[in-house]
Amino acid sequence: MAETIADLVAEHRAGTTTPAETVARSYARIRERNDPSIFISLRDEAEAIAEAQALSGKDAAALPLYGIPVAIKDNIDVAGLPTTAACPAFAFQPARDATVVAKLRAAGAIVIGKTNLDQFATGLVGVRSPYGVPKNAMRDDLVPGGSSSGSAVAVSAGLVPLSLGTDTAGSGRVPAMLNNIVGLKPSLGLISTAGVLPACRTLDCVSIFALTVDDAAIALQALAGYDEADAYSRKLPLSAPGPLAAPLRLGVPRADQLQFFGDAQSERDYQAALQRFVALGCTPVEFDLAPFDETAKLLYDGPWVAERYLVIRELLKSNPDAVHPVTRGIIEAGAHVTGADTFAALYRLQALRQRSARVFESIDAMLLPTAPTAYTVAELAADPVTLNSRLGVYTNFVNLLDLCGLAVPSTIRDDGIPFGVTLLAPAGHDARLASLGRLFHADTQLTMGASGLPQPPLAAIEPQLGADEIALVVVGAHLSGMALNGELQALNARLLRVTETAPDYQLYALPGSVPPKPGMLRVEAGSGAAIKVEVWALSQAAFGRFVAAIPRPLSIGSVRLADGSLAKGFLVEPIAVTGALDISHYGGWRAFIAATV
Structure with a gap:
């Protein structure tokens, strides 16, 4: 079993x-x-x-x-x-x-x-x-x-x-x-x-x-x-x-x-x-680690012990011997916490x-x-x-x-x-x-608990979108580990998969962009390159905030992936690639950056 x-x-x-x-x-x-x-x-x-x-x-x-x-x-x-x-x-x-x-x-x-x-x-x-x-x-x-x-x-x-x-x-x-x-x-x-x-x-x-x-x-x-x-x-x-x-x-x-x-x-x-x-x-x-250590000391040395006292104060008054002596010694200290003590600790905690x-x-x-x-x-x-x-x-x-x-x-x-x-x-x-x-x-490869039994093989994960989530195809500076990925992390986005587009796109290095960014342009189906991308999941509210902050000439449109599916993702206005360096042969922004460092 x-x-x-x-x-x-x-x-x-x-x-x-x-x-x-x-x-x-x-x-x-x-x-x-x-x-x-x-x-x-x-x-x-x-x-x-x-x-x-x-x-x-x-x-x-x-x-x-x-x-x-x-x-x-x-x-x-x-x-x-x-x-x-x-x-x-x-x-x-x-x-x-x-x-x-x-x-x-x-x-x-x-x-x-x-x-x-x-x-x-x-x-x-x-x-x-x-x-x-x-x-x-x-x-x-x-x-x-x-x-x-x-x-x-x-x-x-x-x-x-x-x-x-x-x-x-x-x-x-x-x-x-x-x-x-x-x-x-x-x-x-x-x-x-x-x-x-x-x-x-x-x-x-x-x-x-x-x-x-x-x-x-x-x-x-x-x-x-x-x-x-x-x-x-x-x-x-x-x-x-x-x-x-x-x-x-x-x-x-x-x-x-x-x-x-x-x-x-x-x-x-x-x-x-x-x-x-x-x-x-x-x-x-x-x-x-210092601020974390200081915070830890607040838990029992600060006013939060009064919360424990609040739960059993009637028992401590009527039958104190019913409480374990070590526990009683800790919790009774909460009876002496003042309002001033509490606010002072709250101010320190906020800092x-x-x-x-x-x-x-x-x-x-x-x-x-x-x-x-x-x-x-x-x-x-x-x-x-x-x-x-x-x-x-x-x-x-x-x-x-x-x-x-x-x-x-x-x-x-x-x-x-x-x-x-x-x-x-x-x-x-x-x-x-x-x-x-x-x-x-x-x-x-540890055994499980005290059973001595091995862990089962790690199950493959098939990431799925949540009911409140929208998939976003990322092609450039928002890729994991790149300059703007923190914007996705701050919105609690999660990586669904690493894949590539259908061969329907050209990738350009946009001149003068800070930090450096690419622009992915859709071309006639089959006449472009397959570009490596990442697919991230964002809540609907987070997706709205993210899209609202995207600067021109970038925009969000429908991107066709290698498996034929469509997802919202970064595209560039055609006029913006005039004179821009075509980097499609690199197959993706990460490879281009690695080759130019």
């Missing part, structure tokens, strides 16, 4: 395995694992199997998660199961599913149960729970990572192929690294948080754990979408992973700014990961956002260790606050700066400790990170 979402859905649709059999397998594996600290509550097995059997009456092709068992972090509401946030005294019975759970069911997924977490989603270690400590799937003595500990372990151990966590300070990324799985932290507002118990409501997001990047991307497509029930929901672009514009600029901190807290092996592993990205075609670009935004003008994505090192449960017990803080040095700033992230396994050390890296980009670039992360993860 298959292990990944993609393969399981294919088997379910083909009828070689049924959703009911897959659900039953999950329950059997939970019993075999025999770790009562992974799940806080489980659905009745017969009820879950009956729900899986009922899928047979639905259109399987329309259900992207057809028959997939899913585990849900226990700060996300599931009708019929209590929401505890790992605090029995706080537990309540939700009246309905959280929006994200309703979307899971609508996509054909079957909820298995609610998973353990650092109490009130406060922590990156996974040990602050009265329900016990889930055993790390890779090495029993390691912390499982938090706060989404149970969700990460459930996927790594093969109990379910998909689980949901939340991520405010790194809770969807740190446990992914420590359990050798993929952790997708989407752009804020991309997945609804209606029905999710807040940690910091202004910063929270639902995260996704899966065995492969492609599986995480499948889930994201099913779960994303604007939700009026969530005041922080946003209408953000989202596309499936696709080809990458090359060369992709990968931001890397200065060597003296990286912290590994004495773990020389993690430092070597990070450098090895960077070299793997270089071999995949990325260009390293050094940047200043740091401006500085960090400038960094992303020169890079396409940022590469960081997911965590600087790993700790055992025993080590953490000796110094719970300091070691927890160390695990968040590369994660705490992400939501404050409105970034999306993808944590990907990188290597497994000889001592069995996993190491991983995280790709970061501004909100709305989730597909770009998935496109790069899937190539990297496949290239590592």
